[in-house]
Amino acid sequence: MGKDRTAITPTREEDFPEWYQQVVRAADMAENSETRGCMVIKPWGFALWENIQSQLDTRFKDTGHQNAYFPLLIPLSYLEKEAEHAEGFATECAVVTHHRLETEKDEESGKTRMVPTGKLTEPYVIRPTSETIIGAAFSRWVESYRDLPLLINQWANVMRWEMRTRLFLRTAEFLWQEGHTAHETQEEAEEETRLIHGLYEEFLRDHLAIPVVAGEKTEAERFPGAVNTYTVEAMVQDKKAIQAGTSHYLGQNFARAQEITFTGRNGEIEYVHTTSWGVSTRLIGTLIMAHADDDGLVLPPRIAPQQVVIVPVTPKEDTRDAIIESCEALAETLRREQSYAGSPIRVHVDKRDLGGGVKKWEWVKKGVPIRLEIGPRDLEGRKVCLQRRDQAPNEKEFVDREEFIRNAPQILSEIQQLLLDRLTVFRDENITSCSSLEDFNAHWESDNPGWLLTPWAGSTEEEEALSKEHRITIRCLPNNQQDDTEAPCFLTGGSTRTRALWGRAY
Numbered sequence: 001m002g003k004d005r006t007a008i009t010p011t012r013e014e015d016f017p018e019w020y021q022q023v024v025r026a027a028d029m030a031e032n033s034e035t036r037g038c039m040v041i042k043p044w045g046f047a048l049w050e051n052i053q054s055q056l057d058t059r060f061k062d063t064g065h066q067n068a069y070f071p072l073l074i075p076l077s078y079l080e081k082e083a084e085h086a087e088g089f090a091t092e093c094a095v096v097t098h099h100r101l102e103t104e105k106d107e108e109s110g111k112t113r114m115v116p117t118g119k120l121t122e123p124y125v126i127r128p129t130s131e132t133i134i135g136a137a138f139s140r141w142v143e144s145y146r147d148l149p150l151l152i153n154q155w156a157n158v159m160r161w162e163m164r165t166r167l168f169l170r171t172a173e174f175l176w177q178e179g180h181t182a183h184e185t186q187e188e189a190e191e192e193t194r195l196i197h198g199l200y201e202e203f204l205r206d207h208l209a210i211p212v213v214a215g216e217k218t219e220a221e222r223f224p225g226a227v228n229t230y231t232v233e234a235m236v237q238d239k240k241a242i243q244a245g246t247s248h249y250l251g252q253n254f255a256r257a258q259e260i261t262f263t264g265r266n267g268e269i270e271y272v273h274t275t276s277w278g279v280s281t282r283l284i285g286t287l288i289m290a291h292a293d294d295d296g297l298v299l300p301p302r303i304a305p306q307q308v309v310i311v312p313v314t315p316k317e318d319t320r321d322a323i324i325e326s327c328e329a330l331a332e333t334l335r336r337e338q339s340y341a342g343s344p345i346r347v348h349v350d351k352r353d354l355g356g357g358v359k360k361w362e363w364v365k366k367g368v369p370i371r372l373e374i375g376p377r378d379l380e381g382r383k384v385c386l387q388r389r390d391q392a393p394n395e396k397e398f399v400d401r402e403e404f405i406r407n408a409p410q411i412l413s414e415i416q417q418l419l420l421d422r423l424t425v426f427r428d429e430n431i432t433s434c435s436s437l438e439d440f441n442a443h444w445e446s447d448n449p450g451w452l453l454t455p456w457a458g459s460t461e462e463e464e465a466l467s468k469e470h471r472i473t474i475r476c477l478p479n480n481q482q483d484d485t486e487a488p489c490f491l492t493g494g495s496t497r498t499r500a501l502w503g504r505a506y
Helices: 016-026 043-064 076-080 083-092 131-141 187-207 253-258 283-289 317-337 354-364 376-381 401-429 438-441 458-469
Strands: 028-030 039-041 074-075 096-106 112-126 151-157 173-183 213-217 228-235 241-251 262-264 269-273 273-280 306-312 347-349 370-375 383-387 398-400 431-433 449-456 473-480 501-502
Touching: 016 283, 028 431, 039 043, 043 151, 043 173, 043 187, 074 076, 076 112, 076 131, 076 438, 083 253, 096 317, 096 370, 112 283, 131 173, 131 273, 173 187, 187 213, 187 228, 187 241, 187 273, 187 398, 187 431, 228 283, 228 401, 228 473, 228 501, 241 283, 253 273, 269 370, 273 283, 283 401, 306 317, 306 354, 317 347, 317 376, 317 401, 354 370, 370 401, 376 383, 383 401, 398 401, 438 449, 458 473
Parallel strands: 306 347, 306 370, 431 449
Antiparallel strands: 028 039, 074 112, 096 112, 151 173, 173 273, 213 228, 213 473, 228 241, 241 273, 262 269, 370 383, 383 398, 449 501, 473 501
8 A cells, every 4th residue: 555645745754854844835934045044934924923923912012011123233342241141142143344335346357346345443243132232222211210110022133143044943034022121129020031931831822832841941051141041842743842932030130231220219229120031933933843744834723824715616617706706705704703812713715716726735735724615516505615724634524604604713713722732742742751860861862752851950060961962951940840849860869859851952
């Protein structure tokens, strides 16, 4: 018996990294650009980002944050003010050193070329992150405790000069949001850090249908210059980890470097406590690796650019107009009468002059949650041919048109929940508890072994040695550890209540 054909080759099992690239290509989401390491995000991919952006933005504003915008170019001296921060980003910075071009003739080729002139007095760094430039603004904006808290978010692009790039997951330029806040007290700043950490955990679970493990980073894995870094870690289908979002308590480190002071309630000058936090277009890469299958993208309904696509099936010209009119009427009824997750259902009628099979597979590969076909017989019987992306591509059901209209929100809800449940089971089945060094070492002998949860009381140096030996990292020290009883560390034997989650990561 021959092997079942799939829309994507190679399959996940055959070559996971190449499968990922082919899913991005088949869904027409993005492509590599002429600029080294940078991508062009195409309309379908950008529509997905717009939905993520708008839904997150609502959450930020509901928790009191406001949007602002800050310069792309950061004076080099600003980055140098916080030593640990500067060191952490030094190898990733793109630097602007000149402010004009002039033309000159190349004597050998005879061609005109552009040469940089007008060297800058001080170089500018294209922002790898904005703590320093935003801190400079905060130092001007904050005078008294009455100006606090200052809760600011920025939607922007950043650049980190990555050597090995992959669309959405790791590119030299990417899109993100970065929150930056200033507070009167340490307690308020830490509360803010935990608030956003929890918000990210809920957003990935409830909107992207990705169950994450939330926890704190170890000292070795913290954001440069942070006192504490909190992360949400997602397991994708090759059992590797992706850091899907981070929230940092920065203490007064950046406040001291940027002179962000205020007059306190006792009349004395104090430094603010700051936080920063962010997620990026890496969420799209995480989403693909978490949910897509060997036929293409699979999108959770809450963030799908289109939740329902209706495909008219018009084998005969004399019924074409009536079928298209019926499809348009159904789309309008769904938009007007039904909503899902607080918004009208997003519906598209595909009227392109292409074969039905071509259209079907295009929407399968794009991951649309629900596909409907309406042909002459469906029109006569007032039925629709229903196909769901969480089921096999050729699985279909003929349902009454009015019944579908009534049940569309429930079907979308079922798909969203099924994707979450499926991934939760997968994650939990691939996290193993481990209490001995022998078992720990043996676990990492295969390429994709899943994660290990261990009692941990080791030092930063011991952590880094294990990380280097096995090409792994402590992804986090999980929150709400179910088993927080005293246990011997698998490495040192010291008694500890701390559990560490280890894994290979992107």
